[in-house]
Amino acid sequence: MxxxxxxxxxxxxxxxxxxxxxxxxPSYKIPQKRQxxxxxxxxxxxxxxxxNYSDKWKKQETNFKKFRSLLSNKCHAVSKAVVTQNNTPLGSNVIYDGERRKPLHVTQALFNILAKEQPFGNATWESCAVVGNGGILANSSCGEEINSAQFVIRCNLPPLDKGYEKDVGNKTNLVTANPSILHEKYSGLMERRRPFVESLRPYGQALLLLPAFSYGHNTPVSLRAFYTLEDFGSNSPLPVFLNPDYLRRLSKFWRERGLNSVRPSTGLIVASLALEICSNVHLYGFWPFSKHPYDSQAITNHYYDNRESKKNVHSMPTEFEYLLKLHNQGVIRIHLGKCQPTHS
Known part of the structure; x- marks a missing residue:
C-alpha cells in the first residue's frame, strides 16, 4: 500500500x-491520470x-515604517547596497559574500571604476514597482500599471519587446544581471561584445546592478561587462556593483526571521532594497508555482520561457510565504492576476 x-x-x-x-x-472505472x-x-x-492572500489590500503605515526601520538599521541599503569609493576605499579588501577566504584587494584600477557616490542617495521614491519574471505576468495586462510607478526594478535582463510590453511594461530604472546570463547568452563577453550592448538598449540609462563580488568567478565577467559598456554603450545602462557586505547583512536579516535558504534570490534582494528606498512597494510577477492562482491553468516558470530556477540555492515558495506576510501586514502589495487599465 x-x-x-x-x-x-x-x-x-x-x-x-x-x-x-x-x-x-480496486476500481473498474476507466483509469484516470494520477497526480x-x-x-x-x-x-x-x-x-x-x-x-492567506487578499486582493483587498490597504497599506498599514505603522507596520510599513516599523519594518522599514528594522531593515534599514540592519542593512543600510542607502549607503551600502552598491560598492562605492566611499564605502570601499583604495587599498581595502572586498570580502566576497560567497567566498570569504578569498578577499580582493582594491587596486587603483578597480577603485577608479567604482561609483563615486551611492546612486540612491537620500532620495525616497513615492512608488516603486518590483517586477519579477514569473509566468503569472503572461496575459496580465500589467504593463501600463508598472510603467506608472516612479521607480521600476527588473531582474536578470528580462525581454521587454516581442509583445511583452502590454504585460510587463518597458520602463526601467534598475535592472540586475546575473553573471551566468552573461556566460550563457554572450559567451562571457569573450567574443563579440556589441550584441550585448545592443540587447541592453530597451533599458535605456537604467542602473545595471552586477553581483561582481559574490564569488571570485563573477568578478572577471562583471568587469568585462563594465568595460564593454564604457567602450560601446553610449546612452546605455550604467553598471554598478552589488556590495557583498550588504548581501551578508541582508541574508542575516532574513535568517533572523526564519528564512534559511542558502542565498536570497534576486527577487528578494531587490524587493528588500525597494522597501528601504520607496514609500510604496508593489510586486509583480512574484508567484513561484506552476499553476495560475485563479484558474489553475498551467503557467510557465517565466513569462518568456519555462526554464527552471536553481532550487537547491533559492527557496522560492518559502520566500513568497515571507513576502505574503508583509502583504497581509500592509507593508508591500503583491499583485496576482490581471491588472485594471488606469485609463480608457
Missing part, C-alpha cells in the same frame, strides 16, 4: 500529501497561499 503522510511542520515547503497516489480498493506527489504538494501550497 502506497501511503503518504502529513506533518504540520512541513506544510510550508516539503511534504507528502494525504491521499496522494493512494488507491485503497504526482509534487503536483499534490503544489496544490496544497497554492491553496495555502490563496487562503
Amino acid at each position: 502506497n501511503l503518504c503522510w502529513w506533518s504540520d511542520k512541513d506544510t510550508d515547503i516539503s511534504c507528502c500529501i494525504l491521499k496522494c497516489n493512494v488507491n485503497p480498493r 504526482s506527489c509534487k503536483e499534490c504538494n503544489d496544490d496544497v501550497l497554492i491553496a495555502k497561499a490563496l487562503e
Whole structure:
C-alpha cells in the first residue's frame, strides 16, 4: 500500500500529501491520470497561499515604517547596497559574500571604476514597482500599471519587446544581471561584445546592478561587462556593483526571521532594497508555482520561457510565504492576476 503522510511542520515547503497516489480498493472505472506527489504538494501550497492572500489590500503605515526601520538599521541599503569609493576605499579588501577566504584587494584600477557616490542617495521614491519574471505576468495586462510607478526594478535582463510590453511594461530604472546570463547568452563577453550592448538598449540609462563580488568567478565577467559598456554603450545602462557586505547583512536579516535558504534570490534582494528606498512597494510577477492562482491553468516558470530556477540555492515558495506576510501586514502589495487599465 502506497501511503503518504502529513506533518504540520512541513506544510510550508516539503511534504507528502494525504491521499496522494493512494488507491485503497480496486476500481473498474476507466483509469484516470494520477497526480504526482509534487503536483499534490503544489496544490496544497497554492491553496495555502490563496487562503492567506487578499486582493483587498490597504497599506498599514505603522507596520510599513516599523519594518522599514528594522531593515534599514540592519542593512543600510542607502549607503551600502552598491560598492562605492566611499564605502570601499583604495587599498581595502572586498570580502566576497560567497567566498570569504578569498578577499580582493582594491587596486587603483578597480577603485577608479567604482561609483563615486551611492546612486540612491537620500532620495525616497513615492512608488516603486518590483517586477519579477514569473509566468503569472503572461496575459496580465500589467504593463501600463508598472510603467506608472516612479521607480521600476527588473531582474536578470528580462525581454521587454516581442509583445511583452502590454504585460510587463518597458520602463526601467534598475535592472540586475546575473553573471551566468552573461556566460550563457554572450559567451562571457569573450567574443563579440556589441550584441550585448545592443540587447541592453530597451533599458535605456537604467542602473545595471552586477553581483561582481559574490564569488571570485563573477568578478572577471562583471568587469568585462563594465568595460564593454564604457567602450560601446553610449546612452546605455550604467553598471554598478552589488556590495557583498550588504548581501551578508541582508541574508542575516532574513535568517533572523526564519528564512534559511542558502542565498536570497534576486527577487528578494531587490524587493528588500525597494522597501528601504520607496514609500510604496508593489510586486509583480512574484508567484513561484506552476499553476495560475485563479484558474489553475498551467503557467510557465517565466513569462518568456519555462526554464527552471536553481532550487537547491533559492527557496522560492518559502520566500513568497515571507513576502505574503508583509502583504497581509500592509507593508508591500503583491499583485496576482490581471491588472485594471488606469485609463480608457
